């Protein structure tokens with residue numbers, strides 16, 4: 001397929017179909033409505049399942065059911081809707097069911113705004129569901145990267161039997177780009193889903209059960225240890241990041257998603273003024289690319305964390321930096337997008353930005 | 357010469373049931389299990405266990421199963437049935453699970469005419485958490501959270517699920533039955549069987565509400581609990597067929 005001009009949300013929907021989505025369950029919320037709208041047409045037309053649920057609570061539990069039945073299933077939503085999905089996300093993770101959750105962030109807290117934001121970093125990486133669990137979280141910066149990540153996400157979810165969240169903001173959802181849907185996806189060996197609840201006729205002599213209840217403390221601790229081993233493996237295998245302009249940078253920016261795009265422009269502007277600034281761009285937020293921070297030159301003057309929030313990823317930057325460099329923060333929130341000039345100024349006045 | 361007169365249904369596993377003496381959960385488990393076997397659908401059935409005393413029903417029904425978050429059983433069932441339309445999918449839920457926290461999921465599954473079967477155990481109390489008031493608790497009923505008895509002015513009236521659901525177009529079959537004596541147990545089995553038969557014929561949403569018991573949290577002996585379910589509950593929750601799309 002040649003390159004096509006497409007809106008972010010529709011590209012997400014088509015990429016999910018290309019990734020093999022069997023079913024979609026969701027509930028309308030701006031700024032992600034084009035995802036279910038596109039899927040309602042194209043899933044049903046291809047004999048796949050599309051269902052608008054009565055709430056996000058219900059939608060994520062429909063995802064649980066269909067994922068437990070062994071199908072490739074997805075949902076999408078935005079900030080307040082993802083908040084409602086947290087209960088189901090915890091259960092799905094506990095029952096080790098694979099699925100894809102697309103989160104198109106808008107301004108918060110509360111009803112907030114429908115403008116782009118990165119205020120749900122904690123929601124994605126720390127979660128609001130109960131218990132020790134993690135999602136595999138991707139935070140692409142362009143529509144093309146979003147497509148590539150989504151196409152692979154069902155494989156990753158199936159491989160680890162864990163939900164994958166693709167975290168973008170309203171800007172990526174709403175903008176248009178020329179994109180290619182046929183870029184190759186990494187091949188993975190995927191075992192049969194012999195755990196799926198499809199009826200004992202398919203696996204005589206064995207009952208398959210999707211469950212998260214372990215009343216015996218030792219059994220639950222064993223389950224927690226098992227999940228933790230899996231998260232360690234995910235950390236080892238799936239951590240992804242990009243280093244931008246990293247030959248001996250004076251300062252290093254850390255930014256993801258839309259903010260990383262804005263920072264790229266700022267980096268070019270600073271270069272023209274003779275100031276070399278590198279960037280660590282995390283592509284996975286869990287696992288967080290802590291190792292990337294080892295590549296920051298010892299003589300770098302500082303790290304500037306840039307976010308469309310009041311400072312959430314900042315926590316992970318401080319952990320990864322581990323006291324080696326000064327860490328500063330620049331953020332805009334509420335749906336306000338900074339001009340690159342604001343980031344240029346923040347680098348020039350780095351000392352005023354230092355938080356630790 | 358030995359002859360088998362009675363044996364445990366092949367629809368139940370060998371797991372020891374976790375229910376108290378005099379509790380109707382055990383009786384209704386047996387009825388559902390027998391129906392699945394008699395209809396020859398056990399090996400393509402998927403049970404959705406809810407949260408309540410029946411939480412372990414995923415260990416008891418001898419088929420594949422999923423354990424749902426509290427109240428979401430009909431959403432899980434919808435998710436399964438939509439991707440596996442050839443399978444038989446049923447939920448097993450208490451009144452706290454279905455009529456309180458899960459009422460939205462249940463109403464909308466019914467309204468979509470989801471081709472699933474709901475076994476609804478109405479014992480007018482929260483059993484598992486120790487006898488708190490349920491939306492179905494009777495006026496005047498003392499529970500651990502309505503210690504002077506349920507008061508209409510404060511709590512509202514007991515919610516009547518079968519009456520409510522009888523107005524929903526997507527419902528194909530809906531009957532309220534009891535389990536307090538052999539005659540009613542036999543009748544309950546007939547209703548459960550009909551509900552599953554309708555599902556096999558893709559007729560739509562089917563539900564059987566069972567006027568159940570909770571002797572432990574009602575503070576009654578098993579025999580007295582059966583009596584209370586007949587004498588106190590049945591007048592508030594009258595038995596009968598509320599909807600039957602197949603009836604001529």
Ligand SMILES: Cc1ncc(C[n+]2csc(CCOP(=O)(O)OP(=O)(O)O)c2C)c(N)n1
Nearest residue numbers: 407408409426450451452453481482483484
């Ligand atoms: C989200 C959530 N809230 C509350 C609970 C606690 N809880 C467990 S069972 C239950 C009520 C069960 O009552 P019912 O559905 O009537 O079933 P029964 O035990 O009487 O059979 C509650 C409130 C829970 N597990 N999850």
Ligand code: SF4
Nearest residue numbers: 375376379409483570
């Ligand atoms: S507490 Fe009540 S509902 Fe639960 S098993 Fe015992 S008698 Fe049955």
